[in-house]
Amino acid sequence: MLPDSLRWLLWDGFPSKSLPSRFSPENLVLLAIRHSPFIERCWEVQPKLVNLVELHLSDCINLTDVPDLSSSPNLEYLYLQGCKSLIELPSHIQYLNKLITLDLGDCINLHSLPVKLNSKFLEHVYLSNCPMVIRCPEINSRLVHLDLMETPVRLSQSCRVQFSM
Numbered sequence: 001m002l003p004d005s006l007r008w009l010l011w012d013g014f015p016s017k018s019l020p021s022r023f024s025p026e027n028l029v030l031l032a033i034r035h036s037p038f039i040e041r042c043w044e045v046q047p048k049l050v051n052l053v054e055l056h057l058s059d060c061i062n063l064t065d066v067p068d069l070s071s072s073p074n075l076e077y078l079y080l081q082g083c084k085s086l087i088e089l090p091s092h093i094q095y096l097n098k099l100i101t102l103d104l105g106d107c108i109n110l111h112s113l114p115v116k117l118n119s120k121f122l123e124h125v126y127l128s129n130c131p132m133v134i135r136c137p138e139i140n141s142r143l144v145h146l147d148l149m150e151t152p153v154r155l156s157q158s159c160r161v162q163f164s165m
Helices: 091-095
Strands: 008-010 030-032 054-056 077-079 101-103 124-126 138-143 145-147 161-163
Parallel strands (some): 030 054, 054 077, 077 101, 101 124, 124 145
């Protein structure tokens, strides 16, 4: 049983389809479950993640659902790189107003992104090797890194981005 007082949970290679339902992650600031071939979703019943700042689910090849992060106003870093079964990034992601980094690289089946990313702090967006992404979200921030390698995105047609100097 995981203690409800946990603030950091790092568990590479997590061995189950979801986190235990009896675990209350409301105090988590960082959740890192990377390289798990088993996890499909983080929770069966979505908790409120009001303190979460970093979420790392990279290389969870069977992850199909991104957790509902609408109750995570402090989220700054979202790493979903290599989540090959992920098809859609939910629209609530656009309302993460403190987001600094969004890494979706190597999400080879990702089709759908929010129309806009509203965070004024967004600096890094990685969409490399996402061959199904044809439109990138509108980004109005101090973006310093936009990685579109190996995507069919055309900036002139589908991506309005402002860069900082």
